[in-house]
Amino acid sequence: MPRRKGAPEVNAGSMADIAFLLLIFFLVTTTIETDAGLDRMLPPIEPPETDVVIKQKNIFTVSINKSGQLLVEEELMNLDDLRNAAIAFLDNGGAAAGSPEYCNYCQGKRDASSSDNPQKAIISLKNDRETAYKTYITVQNELVGAYNDLRNREARRLYNRDFTEMESEYLNPETPSSVRDELKEKVKRIQELFPQKLSEAETSKI
Amino acid sequence: MSKFAKKKDGDLPAVSTASLPDIVFMLLFFFMTVTTMKDSSLLVENVLPNADQIKKLEKKDRVIYIYAGKPTQEYTKTFGEEPKIQLNDKFANVSEVGTYVLAERATKPQELQNVLTTALKVDKNASMGIVMDIKQELRKVNALKVNYTTYEGNAFNNIQ
Numbered sequence: 001m002p003r004r005k006g007a008p009e010v011n012a013g014s015m016a017d018i019a020f021l022l023l024i025f026f027l028v029t030t031t032i033e034t035d036a037g038l039d040r041m042l043p044p045i046e047p048p049e050t051d052v053v054i055k056q057k058n059i060f061t062v063s064i065n066k067s068g069q070l071l072v073e074e075e076l077m078n079l080d081d082l083r084n085a086a087i088a089f090l091d092n093g094g095a096a097a098g099s100p101e102y103c104n105y106c107q108g109k110r111d112a113s114s115s116d117n118p119q120k121a122i123i124s125l126k127n128d129r130e131t132a133y134k135t136y137i138t139v140q141n142e143l144v145g146a147y148n149d150l151r152n153r154e155a156r157r158l159y160n161r162d163f164t165e166m167e168s169e170y171l172n173p174e175t176p177s178s179v180r181d182e183l184k185e186k187v188k189r190i191q192e193l194f195p196q197k198l199s200e201a202e203t204s205k206i
Numbered sequence: 207m208s209k210f211a212k213k214k215d216g217d218l219p220a221v222s223t224a225s226l227p228d229i230v231f232m233l234l235f236f237f238m239t240v241t242t243m244k245d246s247s248l249l250v251e252n253v254l255p256n257a258d259q260i261k262k263l264e265k266k267d268r269v270i271y272i273y274a275g276k277p278t279q280e281y282t283k284t285f286g287e288e289p290k291i292q293l294n295d296k297f298a299n300v301s302e303v304g305t306y307v308l309a310e311r312a313t314k315p316q317e318l319q320n321v322l323t324t325a326l327k328v329d330k331n332a333s334m335g336i337v338m339d340i341k342q343e344l345r346k347v348n349a350l351k352v353n354y355t356t357y358e359g360n361a362f363n364n365i366q
Contacts, residue, residue: 012227016226019231019234026238035263036262037354037356042341042345128334129333130334131333134331135364136334137257137361137364138255138362142361145258171262
């Protein structure tokens with residue numbers, strides 16, 4: 001009786017076909033998407049235990065009505081001018097020189113009737129229920145843009161690079177942790193110079 | 207007889223296809239790794255607005271998605287034209303948002319439960335009313351970190 005020589009070879013000729021089949025399946029189902037958007041923190045629902053008194057001059061009110069018009073500090077404003085108005089308000093540094101609230105890095109007009117310093121300055125955003133979502137996002141984008149512009153300015157002065165770039169490198173999980181620790185300090189410091197105080201009031205009838 | 211005998215002309219050597227499976231497998235693995243399966247089909251119109259001051263949502267496992275917008279054409283007959291909320295793959299009322307977020311949060315690993323972000327994918331033509339309702343519900347369940355998901359682009363394109 002003839003003895004078999006080892007196991008017979010499996011014909012792998014159809015391997016390519018099988019692999020192609022799988023490949024085509026994954027090609028069709030693939031959606032390469034990275035979501036991106038505006039990060040925001042909502043205010044907690046429990047009211048703070050002690051009422052904080054905020055001076056009117058430290059609040060920058062932005063209201064959007066249902067047709068998408070802006071009312072900034074009781075005046076009508078175009079969306080194009082919003083960012084500069086917000087920058088002027090945040091960067092004002094109105095506290096007198098020598099007082100503990102004095103802002104030594106502000107480059108604004110130092111108008112005593114506007115915000116004392118960036119730590120105190122609050123932007124209050126109100127909108128109508130009928131406001132279009134796209135208008136709201138545009139306004140949010142401009143306000144975040146105002147903060148980012150100021151933070152970039154300070155980051156360039158202190159560390160010679162843009163804040164937004166530093167922050168995205170810091171948040172990227174692929175950045176090595178040694179670099180990230182170093183960036184964390186810098187990002188924190190810049191965030192403290194211009195803290196994002198953007199309050200979203202509850203529904204109001206404007 | 208010369209050592210370098212001329213080959214018979216006319217027959218091209220066959221290209222070896224033995225490495226074809228390897229190449230295909232390589233591609234296959236690439237697509238397998240980058241694939242994310244869509245877990246819900248959209249029942250609402252979902253054209254996001256543009257913004258340019260955006261941050262990327264890096265870690266997918268830390269995100270809870272909420273969709274909102276006008277129902278798509280095939281559903282307008284039953285659900286009307288008003289913006290609706292979509293959770294997973296069905297329409298939902300505002301009051302269900304809270305329980306949905308809590309349920310989603312419970313499925314995540316313990317260490318991630320405090321760092322979850324809620325991504326709001328709202329159609330750009332929706333009105334703020336529905337967004338405010340969602341925000342209020344999120345505040346009630348203490349899911350305070352939100353991300354208004356947008357496309358990257360000039361924000362002023364939104365209002366033209």
